Amino acid sequence: SKDAGGGKHNCYEPQLHANAEERRTLEIALRSALEKGEFHLVYQPVVSADDSAIEGFETLLRWTHPEMGVIPPYKFITVAEDARLIAPIGEWVLRTACEEAVNWPSTVRVAVNVSAEQLSDPNFVTAVISALSHSGLPPHRLELEVTESVFLREGTGAIAILDQILGLGVRLALDDFGTGYSSLGYLRKTQFSTIKIDRSFVQGAAKKSAESLAIIRAVVAMADSLGMTTTAEGAETEEEFEMIRELGCTKVQGYLFGKPMVAEEARKLMVRAQQR
Numbered sequence: 001s002k003d004a005g006g007g008k009h010n011c012y013e014p015q016l017h018a019n020a021e022e023r024r025t026l027e028i029a030l031r032s033a034l035e036k037g038e039f040h041l042v043y044q045p046v047v048s049a050d051d052s053a054i055e056g057f058e059t060l061l062r063w064t065h066p067e068m069g070v071i072p073p074y075k076f077i078t079v080a081e082d083a084r085l086i087a088p089i090g091e092w093v094l095r096t097a098c099e100e101a102v103n104w105p106s107t108v109r110v111a112v113n114v115s116a117e118q119l120s121d122p123n124f125v126t127a128v129i130s131a132l133s134h135s136g137l138p139p140h141r142l143e144l145e146v147t148e149s150v151f152l153r154e155g156t157g158a159i160a161i162l163d164q165i166l167g168l169g170v171r172l173a174l175d176d177f178g179t180g181y182s183s184l185g186y187l188r189k190t191q192f193s194t195i196k197i198d199r200s201f202v203q204g205a206a207k208k209s210a211e212s213l214a215i216i217r218a219v220v221a222m223a224d225s226l227g228m229t230t231t232a233e234g235a236e237t238e239e240e241f242e243m244i245r246e247l248g249c250t251k252v253q254g255y256l257f258g259k260p261m262v263a264e265e266a267r268k269l270m271v272r273a274q275q276r
């Protein structure tokens with residue numbers, strides 16, 4: 001269709017086409033990725049802002065396709081959600097992370113990301129119960145990270161599912177705070193242990209952005225008065241860490257303290273920390 005339409009049409013169509021085609025290719029490959037064992041998990045340390053002690057690790061999913069190579073989560077998570085593949089993949093992540101974390105020191109928690117799609121399926125609660133009972137991980141050592149988008153889906157039963165999960169003794173963290181739909185009403189509806197402050201605010205604060213500073217101050221004050229902790233995400237530099245400490249965030253996560261690492265490296269990091 002080279003001569004169809006104007007230059008504008010020809011300019012934009014190939015990009016759109018490639019994108020849809022890429023998504024289709026990814027979807028087909030994703031359908032067999034679990035059974036072919038193409039996924040693995042990496043863990044990123046979350047440390048105390050006071051003394052840098054390891055509080056836990058966030059579980060992050062990695063997909064290596066034999067021909068396409070390493071495919072980043074931002075490319076395949078939304079494809080998995082749209083293709084209804086996130087439930088089985090998410091169950092695998094949950095089960096595998098719990099099995100790994102049960103061998104860690106008993107003070108160290110494991111966090112697992114959960115898509116809004118997973119929380120509109122009542123079977124999700126069963127999957128959490130089964131991951132805990134098969135692994136033997138105490139519920140209070142598991143934290144599920146959900147984003148504000150969960151609360152956009154009124155009527156999907158997501159809030160009731162979150163309540164059932166809280167009833168198990170599992171903790172909840174509100175992820176990417178401040179980047180999405182922002183209404184504070186749901187902070188009364190669901191009991192979060194932790195608010196994760198998105199990296200964009202952390203970067204902004206270190207650059208002395210008045211808005212970022214004011215937002216982090218307000219979030220920390222609100223979390224304190226509601227009995228929640230705060231985790232600042234994506235700290236890469238000493239300047240960012242200094243600012244985070246000054247602002248009173250409870251915990252920090254970022255390349256400065258450790259990139260996402262395979263389970264064996266995470267274990268070594270914990271052993272070294274215990275010897276100190």
Ligand code: C2E
Nearest residue numbers: 060061073074077093113114115234235236253254255260
């Ligand atoms: P997220 O939950 O906000 O995870 C944090 C992301 O920030 C991770 O990217 C992590 O590697 C990156 N990060 C951490 N520290 C730094 C830093 O200091 N600097 C920079 N530039 N980046 C940092 P990753 O692993 O690519 O994951 C991207 C997103 O994919 C996650 O964002 C999460 O929304 C999603 N995701 C990853 N694993 C899973 C999973 O198992 N299930 C679901 N549903 N989503 C997942």
Ligand code: CA
Nearest residue numbers: 058113145175
């Ligand atoms: Ca997260």
Ligand code: CA
Nearest residue numbers: 175176196233
């Ligand atoms: Ca996040």
Ligand code: CA
Nearest residue numbers: 175176198199
């Ligand atoms: Ca994010």
